[in-house]
Amino acid sequence: MENRSIVSIADYSKEQIQTLLSMAAEFEKHPNRQLLKGKVVATLFFEPSTRTRLSFETAANRLGARVIGFTDPKVTSSSKGETLKDTIKMVSNYADVIVMRHKLEGAAQYASEVTDVPIINAGDGSNLHPSQTMLDLYSIYKTQGTLDNLNIYMVGDLKYGRTVHSLLMSMRKYNPTFHFIAPKELEMPEEYKFYCKHNGVKYIEQTDFTDSTIADADILYMTRVQRERFSDLMEYERVKDAYILRADMLTKCRDNMKILHPLPRVNEIQYDVDDSKHAYYFEQAHNGLYAREALICQTLGITLDDIINDKTII
């Protein structure tokens, strides 16, 4: 049987991405269905992540599936020393699809190799988080009408920010121009700049974050600058306020510009930005529901045609 696991979407073709985007759009029109009636979705959160788990479980519930799982590995046998393989093998006896989050990198890839039940990677350490990438792509597609030829500005922690790395790799086929705005200590790692050069992706690096430097952005992707990432706390104190977006910085920006953020935010987007027409981060999180409905269906072999011709809409 073909393994339909979704460990990464970085190597998906444009057609595959477009199919998932179209599926998400259908689910946005009609989120509540009985398409997965009789199916069991397991959500195995070896590492807590309330936001992602709620989004996946809501997606499964709204499609009529039943959900089993755990939210804290302390209650499972992994705390007794059970291997990941054994846990996955055990759950494979019960579920039709397994959504898993793990603190170790590569855990989802390994899980997908030890079972025939499809695995959806809901984050493996700082490695991959394809459902986040998918909801980012859907948010960009929805707000801009296309993924092609966009100016995407990434701001804040570009060194450790898993979401910006995944987005960068997934956008490479759409001729984007990236602007990397970050303090020196948190700049985009060399391997991703090399990736851009290798794939012919244009990028510009800058440290200034002002109304003028973001004037040409179509997408402003904000991330949190975290104190614990700095080896030099003096440096943190110096830069912590330099990458905060305020409403008065939006006067020169493009009309179509939207602000994205993977959430949770702390202070990097001031609350006065929330009322701006450019603020999109809450809708972005909402889009995660449709993106995850699409991903779950994809792993179960449900096609776009099945979704368009679905007679189970509630």
Next chain:
Amino acid sequence: MNNKEQKLVAALKDGSVIDHIPTDKLFTIAALLELEKCNEPVLIGNNLESQIMGKKGIIKISGKFFTEAEISKLAVICPNIRLTTIRNYEVMEKREIALPETLTDIVRCPNPVCITNNEPMKTVFYVDRHNYIHQMFPYDHAIGEDDNTKMKCRYCGKEVQIKDIKLK
């Protein structure tokens, strides 16, 4: 092998000869093969003249025939050594060993939070052919130096340079 060399290292009846070893890697290879535990005759030569390499090391082990896994390990330590298999004084096989495209359970991932370091499982590394200079120009530069060959962990995706590699 010329006459002069033959005098230096005696002929084998059955066993293997590892030739073209970079001189600075000879004792690493000897340690990897755990030759100190070997009860059969072993001959080790170093700083021998080589037309291709300048100087080289050579190891002859009586009664030893290498498995593919052992050959892969040798290839990781020093790509492009030559392995000769001898049976009843006849050369049965002579091959330049090269890194395979995939290394299964040979190399340890340097990433402590990689699943392979936390689960009883095999590691898998992919050799990056683009940086694999030796493959196309085997003796173009001093072997073992400036080797930019990279390998990528199948699981966590981290890349590691061949010179930083730790065997499993």
